[in-house]
Amino acid sequence: MFIALSHQISDVEFKSGILLNITNMLVDVWIGHTYYETLFVLLIGLTCIRMFTYIYRQIHVSQQWGQYVKAQIHPQLTKKWTGKYKAWHTPIYVIREHQPVALAAGLLNPRIVISTGLLEMLSLQEIHAVLLHEYYHCSQRHPLKKWLAGMIIRSMPYVSILKGLGQNYDIWIELLADRYVITQTNSTYTIGTALLKLVQARKLATRYPGVSFSDSAINYRLSQLINPDQPIDIPMVSWLSVCFSSMVLIVISMIIIFRCV
Template sequence: MGRLLKPSFAIWFIYVVAAWIVLQMCLALSHQLGDVDLQSDMLLLIKIVLLDLLTGHSFFETLFVLLIALTCFRMFAYLGRQIFVSQNWNRYVQNRIHPQLTKRWTRKYKMWHISIDVIRERQPVALASGLLYPRIVVSTGLLEILSAEEVHAVLLHERYHCLQRDPLKKWLVRMIIKGMPYVSALKGLGQYYEIWMELLADRYAITQTNSTFPIGTALLKLVQTPKFDTSYQGVGFSESAINYRLSQLINPDEPVHVPAVSVLSACSSCVVLIIISLVILFQCI
């Protein structure tokens, strides 16, 4: 179970492709708006910009601007929805917080320097929550059905997510995928990263406990219970990659083969990126 570079390669590839597309979009907008006279009247300026985009440039340039608008709209829509969901989740946690258990478990793992919030909830909940300051959220239902060793293994799993800032990474990756659906390879790489994110968190728990048993039995118990219904995109313990995780737990010394991107998806994404490059190249000449 040596150190793997595949997950980091996948997420950095997503970041690089997204940054490259955003750069191309900025260049395109700069070129499109370069011949527009700035006006103090905002409504007049918008009218001039729209008229210039519709009549002053080629069909492909106008089409690319529409693609930019679609990308921005989808990203901001995702951002707005996640802000709303996060606010609702934070209110839910605050309303159901168990002060005594929260204080007890945070004190027990104070050397981690990570808050452990315990909420009053009958269904088992365990997830890493928070973008800039990640914390662990568990429910009283989880503490009731798991043994002490299993709870420790689950907390180690979630600690790994907090240390790696996986909630923030997951949020950024999903925003990019939602905003750029025309690059289909990004979706496959995002799924690949999220699966390995869980596998590596399990490996961290296995390494810290020197056993696959606590994390394995905890996973089996939680997948057999009803899924906690929330639209909040934290990094939950038993939400994804179940088959791969069970395979790793059964045969921890054997490599886990996780598919990333299909040939068709890779080819179609390359075509899209080439077309974007050609549009930028020819409109700026």
């Protein structure tokens, strides 16, 4: 799409002055191409705007989260738990927070963040299970993958199938993380009791956005823990979204092939 966009504006005469260049590009897009080409360029422009907006907002949220963690970090407990699991080569940050928090964070350098509330609520075996769950997310680079998936989904709302695929992906990575815990502990009990406690706690504290135990995956996770040998049936995307997305991609492909050759 970016190659096609560069082709569309390749005939624009760029001069000194940002405002003049923007004006020339808008005039070229509006009167220098066919109706379909104009729609295509506007679609790419919308995609770019949504992409840059998503990146900006994510950077802002990440900065706020980083400042919060830095302000609330518990140095002694952080050192203790990171040292206990030093073989993982993954930092474990403990923050002062009465609500139960357990998540994998960091795009390039993943780390585990847990709260003092979580440590007070769970037993040592349950804490170990939760840490294994989050360690799997870190080892598989799930924070980065989810960030990239979110950027694509929000940048291309006209491809409706992407939203369904993103939700399906979110569920599966939670199920795979639980399966990793089961294989490491040879039991479904500790991760199951930890999950139930966190689900119950979230009924009293739903405002906190950092808990990784997403509502969309809880039922599937409980089903897997109750019957670990039974296949999980996760609904795929609807046929309507498949058909609509296919039509959109076909139209875009036709415009690129037949209008830009």
